[in-house]
Amino acid sequence: MSSNQPNLVAEGFTDTAADYDDAVRFNIGGAQRLIMSIPAGQYDDVIDIGCGTGWTTQALVDRFHPARITGVDPSEGMLEQFQAKLGGIEGVEITLAHGDVEHMPVPDAAFDLGICSMAYHWFPNKWDAAKAMARTLKPGGVLAILCSGRGGDQAYRDVLANTEPVNYTWLGAFDAVQRDIPEMEDYLLQAGLEVEDVWMERRVRYTTVEAYMERMRVVAGHLIGDPSEGEVAEYMARVEAKMHEMSGPRGWTYEFTKLYAIARKPA
Numbered sequence: 334m335s336s337n338q339p340n341l342v343a344e345g346f347t348d349t350a351a352d353y354d355d356a357v358r359f360n361i362g363g364a365q366r367l368i369m370s371i372p373a374g375q376y377d378d379v380i381d382i383g384c385g386t387g388w389t390t391q392a393l394v395d396r397f398h399p400a401r402i403t404g405v406d407p408s409e410g411m412l413e414q415f416q417a418k419l420g421g422i423e424g425v426e427i428t429l430a431h432g433d434v435e436h437m438p439v440p441d442a443a444f445d446l447g448i449c450s451m452a453y454h455w456f457p458n459k460w461d462a463a464k465a466m467a468r469t470l471k472p473g474g475v476l477a478i479l480c481s482g483r484g485g486d487q488a489y490r491d492v493l494a495n496t497e498p499v500n501y502t503w504l505g506a507f508d509a510v511q512r513d514i515p516e517m518e519d520y521l522l523q524a525g526l527e528v529e530d531v532w533m534e535r536r537v538r539y540t541t542v543e544a545y546m547e548r549m550r551v552v553a554g555h556l557i558g559d560p561s562e563g564e565v566a567e568y569m570a571r572v573e574a575k576m577h578e579m580s581g582p583r584g585w586t587y588e589f590t591k592l593y594a595i596a597r598k599p600a
């Protein structure tokens with residue numbers, strides 16, 4: 334990926350920030366399960382990397398009540414939503430840090446807990462990203478990651494592979510983002526972390542074609558392109574027509590795969 338890829342991703346998320354929460358309620362459930370999987374403990378200083386609109390931080394506040402939270406994101410629009418959602422919570426000091434994971438404007442070894450929910454799959458340099466996250470942790474600090482797992486959305490990928498002319502960027506993006514358990518273990522080990530637990534969750538979902546495409550728009554708008562442009566609109570209409578053809582009585586059926594990881598910096 335080129336070096337300007339994170340900016341493209343950030344701009345895409347800024348465009349869709351206001352619609353994000355409505356379209357990704359399943360991500361929100363996943364974020365809550367990630368937070369429930371963090372070992373019990375006292376986490377006063379927390380960093381949320383790729384913090385987005387703050388759903389994961391909200392779940393974290395509910396469980397751990399940290400004193401200070403730093404939200405990091407390269408998307409201004411997401412940081413605004415994060416501030417709006419979490420800025421008023423009593424007893425919790427919120428700091429916003431504008432930047433991407435490899436250039437976080439935050440001190441080293443300053444955090445008891447790092448969380449990174451549904452953002453890691455967008456990081457173009459996975460090993461460097463893990464190292465960058467590890468450097469923010471205090472000795473003994475915990476890192477909790479949730480990201481897109483290998484094998485999800487195969488029905489949609491099949492539609493894309495058979496809609497011509499083939500959109501290689503969109504189709505190839507699934508391989509670029511999805512990861513499996515051994516890959517995640519390697520990122521964490523190479524970053525000098527102890528891996529406590531890594532697991533995959535696979536779910537079958539039934540939805541409408543329209544709702545599925547809306548989810549795609551808010552999480553991957555930068556790959557799809559501007560749907561108001563003739564060529565993109567025409568291509569999407571053909572994709573959606575195929576999806577309708579393949580839909581059964583329960584609607585559009587797809588599998589979604591999530592990868593979870595909990596690691597710790599050696600004390």
Ligand SMILES: C[S@@+](CC[C@H](N)C(=O)[O-])C[C@H]1O[C@@H](n2cnc3c(N)ncnc32)[C@H](O)[C@@H]1O
Binds near residue numbers: 342360383384449456
């Ligand atoms: C799908 S949202 C997830 C937001 C939030 N963590 C949640 O659980 O709902 C992905 C977020 O990752 C951010 N992001 C994308 N590329 C990034 C990068 N290179 N470094 C840090 N954050 C990034 C996006 O701007 C976006 O806010």
